[in-house]
Amino acid sequence: MTNKVISHGAAKPHAGGSGPSGSGVSPGGGVPPRADTSLPSRAAAAAVLDIEAIRADFPILGREVRGGNPLIYLDSGATAQKPRQVLEAERDFYTTHNAAAHRGAHLLGEEATDAYEAARTRVAAFIGAEPAEIVFTKSATEAINLVAYAMSNAATSGKEAARFAVGPGDEILVTEMEHHANLVPWQQLCERTGATLRWFGVTPQGRLDTSAIGELINTRTRLVAVTGQSNVTGDVPDIGQIAATAHAVGALVVADGAQAVPHRAVDVRALGADFLAFSAHKMLGPSGVGVLWGRRELLEAMPPFITGGSMIEVVRMEGSTFLPPPERFEAGVPAAAQAVGLAAACDYLDGLGMASVEAHEHALTGHALEVVGGIDGVRIIGPLSTEHRGGAVSFVVDGIHPHDVGQVLDELGIAVRTGHHCAWPLHRALGVQASTRATFYVYNTHEEVDALADGIRQAQQFFDGTRGVVPLGRQSGAA
Numbered sequence: 001m002t003n004k005v006i007s008h009g010a011a012k013p014h015a016g017g018s019g020p021s022g023s024g025v026s027p028g029g030g031v032p033p034r035a036d037t038s039l040p041s042r043a044a045a046a047a048v049l050d051i052e053a054i055r056a057d058f059p060i061l062g063r064e065v066r067g068g069n070p071l072i073y074l075d076s077g078a079t080a081q082k083p084r085q086v087l088e089a090e091r092d093f094y095t096t097h098n099a100a101a102h103r104g105a106h107l108l109g110e111e112a113t114d115a116y117e118a119a120r121t122r123v124a125a126f127i128g129a130e131p132a133e134i135v136f137t138k139s140a141t142e143a144i145n146l147v148a149y150a151m152s153n154a155a156t157s158g159k160e161a162a163r164f165a166v167g168p169g170d171e172i173l174v175t176e177m178e179h180h181a182n183l184v185p186w187q188q189l190c191e192r193t194g195a196t197l198r199w200f201g202v203t204p205q206g207r208l209d210t211s212a213i214g215e216l217i218n219t220r221t222r223l224v225a226v227t228g229q230s231n232v233t234g235d236v237p238d239i240g241q242i243a244a245t246a247h248a249v250g251a252l253v254v255a256d257g258a259q260a261v262p263h264r265a266v267d268v269r270a271l272g273a274d275f276l277a278f279s280a281h282k283m284l285g286p287s288g289v290g291v292l293w294g295r296r297e298l299l300e301a302m303p304p305f306i307t308g309g310s311m312i313e314v315v316r317m318e319g320s321t322f323l324p325p326p327e328r329f330e331a332g333v334p335a336a337a338q339a340v341g342l343a344a345a346c347d348y349l350d351g352l353g354m355a356s357v358e359a360h361e362h363a364l365t366g367h368a369l370e371v372v373g374g375i376d377g378v379r380i381i382g383p384l385s386t387e388h389r390g391g392a393v394s395f396v397v398d399g400i401h402p403h404d405v406g407q408v409l410d411e412l413g414i415a416v417r418t419g420h421h422c423a424w425p426l427h428r429a430l431g432v433q434a435s436t437r438a439t440f441y442v443y444n445t446h447e448e449v450d451a452l453a454d455g456i457r458q459a460q461q462f463f464d465g466t467r468g469v470v471p472l473g474r475q476s477g478a479a
């Protein structure tokens with residue numbers, strides 16, 4: 001597809017709203033093309049997004065929060081806000097087509113099935129996959145667990161599944177920067193099977209440290225699980241390099257795309273991984289639906305995780321046989337309305353152009369590293385350059401607990417995340433208990449980043465021994 005200067009999503013351009021924005025992104029994106037090929041782009045060059053028009057699509061951005069402040073939402077890494085196109089797609093499904101997909105022998109059942117399968121095709125196109133390779137799950141977490149449980153089921157699932165079986169002497173390799181969703185399932189797999197868990201460390205800058213790759217990936221390695229982008233430091237590991245090394249020893253590669261697929265064009269054919277997991281709710285879509293992409297030949301050989309209705313071929317009291325993928329992995333009545341909403345989110349993002357989405361966030365990240373990282377007493381937890389880096393900016397403020405920083409920001413209407421962000425080992429490795437995290441998306445502005453920096457300065461004033469004396473209030477006037 002080509003990238004246009006475009007105001008908002010759905011597949012077609014917004015009527016009358018395609019001019020350059022006041023977003024602070026210069027014409028043409030103003031950002032040099034990334035040399036990074038770890039998550040290769042299938043999109044054309046970046047164009048400027050019309051942020052005002054985009055914001056108008058998100059009803060929630062019009063609301064006021066504490067003290068009548070306009071909402072500044074800097075927590076899209078936790079969950080993204082939803083444009084009305086996504087809300088309307090879900091509502092339309094429920095108001096006109098609602099039925100159990102793949103179950104009913106009636107018109108609504110047929111329409112629901114068609115809508116669900118069309119959503120599968122749409123999501124497949126978004127990541128360059130075949131529809132049969134798209135398994136709808138509840139979330140990225142469930143998608144990763146699906147692979148981990150399929151691997152422990154493999155020991156008792158016949159010859160076809162043998163390539164997934166692991167046991168004592170085998171190694172599962174993860175990284176110290178994983179979200180718990182891409183760590184705990186592998187720890188549990190090792191506990192169930194007797195395999196050994198190993199991991200890549202991180203550099204003091206919060207980058208993945210692959211210097212020991214030659215030793216860590218060896219003939220005992222059966223699977224490597226790695227994030228497409230750290231949800232804390234924003235680091236974008238080189239999945240291509242890791243996958244090439246893993247495949248050379250016959251290991252499988254699972255990429256956690258929860259923070260990658262929403263933010264840059266991902267083409268699974270160029271990615272190098274064998275599986276990719278992501279969640280709709282982090283990419284402008286509904287909660288309750290996620291995706292596991294897997295190479296077709298692998299899904300065909302992989303045993304199921306959750307069993308029950310809709311995934312069977314023949315059921316007898318003595319035992320059952322299973323459908324081919326993707327149905328084999330989709331037991332139960334599927335979340336059809338949510339899948340339809342996810343398809344609408346794909347339309348919206350492709351309407352903007354993923355290269356433009358990436359360029360916009362790249363510019364916001366650079367700005368945040370400058371204005372937040374430039375505050376005395378603030379330390380960024382992660383790379384200070386925007387190279388190979390996405391829009392998660394975590395930081396610690398000397399002498400102030402992240403929860404207190406978050407509370408002051410919240411009083412100002414600025415929503416951020418505080419804590420370990422489900423990446424406890426990473427925080428430990430970087431020598432911090434917890435951090436405050438700002439994450440950006442298509443609707444965020446440079447003025448909001450300035451407001452964040454102002455808010456941090458106010459938190460510093462508030463906690464500098466004159467507790468309560470300094471009144472809190474917005475300084476930058478950002479909406």
Ligand SMILES: Cc1ncc(COP(=O)(O)O)c(C=O)c1O
Pocket residue numbers: 077078139140141142179181182227229230231256258259279281422
């Ligand atoms: C990097 C990463 N992986 C996985 C997940 C899990 O996503 P979900 O909770 O939607 O399953 C998250 C959520 O924050 C994440 O940031």
